Amino acid sequence: MKFLLILLLLTPFHLKAQTIAIDGFAAMVNGVIITAGDVLEFTAAQRREARRRYSGRQLTEEQARIFDEGLDRLVENRLILESYKALGAQLPEGAVRERTDTILRERFNNDRNQLLAALRAAGTTEREWRNELRDQVIVQQLTQQFVTRRIQVTPSMVKARFEADPGRFKTPVEVRLQVLALRPVSDEQLDERIEFLSRLHRELKDGADFSEIIIEHSQGPNAQRGGDQGWMRVEALPSALREAVAELEPGRISEPLFTPTQHFIIKLTDRRGGERQTLAQAQPTLEAELRREQFDTVYAEWIASLRRQFPVTYFTPQESTIQRSN
Numbered sequence: 131m132k133f134l135l136i137l138l139l140l141t142p143f144h145l146k147a148q149t150i151a152i153d154g155f156a157a158m159v160n161g162v163i164i165t166a167g168d169v170l171e172f173t174a175a176q177r178r179e180a181r182r183r184y185s186g187r188q189l190t191e192e193q194a195r196i197f198d199e200g201l202d203r204l205v206e207n208r209l210i211l212e213s214y215k216a217l218g219a220q221l222p223e224g225a226v227r228e229r230t231d232t233i234l235r236e237r238f239n240n241d242r243n244q245l246l247a248a249l250r251a252a253g254t255t256e257r258e259w260r261n262e263l264r265d266q267v268i269v270q271q272l273t274q275q276f277v278t279r280r281i282q283v284t285p286s287m288v289k290a291r292f293e294a295d296p297g298r299f300k301t302p303v304e305v306r307l308q309v310l311a312l313r314p315v316s317d318e319q320l321d322e323r324i325e326f327l328s329r330l331h332r333e334l335k336d337g338a339d340f341s342e343i344i345i346e347h348s349q350g351p352n353a354q355r356g357g358d359q360g361w362m363r364v365e366a367l368p369s370a371l372r373e374a375v376a377e378l379e380p381g382r383i384s385e386p387l388f389t390p391t392q393h394f395i396i397k398l399t400d401r402r403g404g405e406r407q408t409l410a411q412a413q414p415t416l417e418a419e420l421r422r423e424q425f426d427t428v429y430a431e432w433i434a435s436l437r438r439q440f441p442v443t444y445f446t447p448q449e450s451t452i453q454r455s456n
Contacts, residue, residue: 156201159208160440164201173200201444209436210269216439225271226264233263276432281424288416292409299412301403303364305375308340308357308397311350314390323393327386331395334383340397350392361402371396 157164170177173196180192238244249259292299310330315323330347334340341356348357364372371394374384378398387394 155445157205157445158441158443159205160212160442162208162212164204164208168204169197169200172204173197176200205442206433207265207269209433209440209442210272211265212440213436214268214272219272221264221268221271225267226260229263229267230260273429277425277428280428281421283417283420283424287420288413289409291416291420292412297406299407299415301405301407301411303401303403304361305364305367305398305402306361306400307359307371307375308344308399309350309352309359310340310344310348310357310395311353312347312393313349314388314393324386324388327393327395331383331386334395334397340383357397358399370394 154166155163156166156169176196177193180189180196184192234240234242234245238248246256249256312323312327330338330343334343344350344353344357350357352358364375367375368389370387370389374387374394374396375398378384378396380398380400382398384394384396384398387396
């Protein structure tokens with residue numbers, strides 16, 4: 131399988147796929163083998179992100195979790211494909227061609243030569259790629275037929291969920307900030323930086339104009355606009371800023387803040403939102419929430435029925451395979 135190839139062709143950046151020569155069995159579905167290499171290819175992006183964020187024991191545990199979840203997804207996809215064969219279903223004529231045309235148009239500017247060059251760089255043929263696309267279309271269409279179409283969210287369900295906890299639904303809290311931001315310094319310079327920000331903080335407390343201080347000293351992208359960040363959702367702020375904002379009333383200035391990436395002083399200029407929503411306002415959120423829950427339930431029941439229909443065997447790849455860095 132070359133699921134990583136499909137991912138590469140569906141994203142705007144085309145990186146050369148790495149060959150992973152790992153033939154150890156990870157699972158077998160109705161006689162069809164899924165190798166450890168298949169799982170590693172399928173989870174390549176997640177594993178790269180894990181290596182960026184974690185190290186040591188945390189990385190080991192995260193890599194194992196990613197491998198297990200990736201294997202489960204490949205097993206589920208294979209179960210769906212086996213059910214398609216058992217049903218004797220026929221893929222609508224043109225379904226794969228339509229998907230191919232979409233990728234060619236959106237990712238390769240309708241230039242087939244660019245597509246073929248990307249396939250060669252990834253070490254696959256156009257036939258193999260089209261077969262992978264065909265499998266994707268089958269999985270999506272059967273999921274639509276056996277799961278998505280069975281989801282029903284009625285107005286009474288939405289109302290009942292809302293009335294069960296009306297206080298949970300509030301308008302998003304947004305804040306408007308002025309931010310004095312400085313790039314971090316070395317440990318040797320940290321005492322000097324602390325003293326500098328403490329001096330600026332005292333000046334601000336004594337009535338100095340925050341906008342002028344920011345224009346003169348800030349290294350942030352909005353310094354020349356007085357550090358005005360516009361309206362931002364509190365939930366989207368970095369944790370250090372989010373905690374500082376929670377302590378402030380509009381017009382007040384924070385103590386100096388020190389994070390690994392930046393040093394700050396912030397001023398909360400205004401806050402809005404947080405009001406309780408009406409049923410009409412909360413309805414889109416509630417409908418999406420109920421649909422997600424129903425999808426998860428119906429999908430799990432469907433996959434469980436396929437597991438009863440088709441034999442699935444799991445194997446245990448060596449830990450060194452799961453922890454591969456390529």
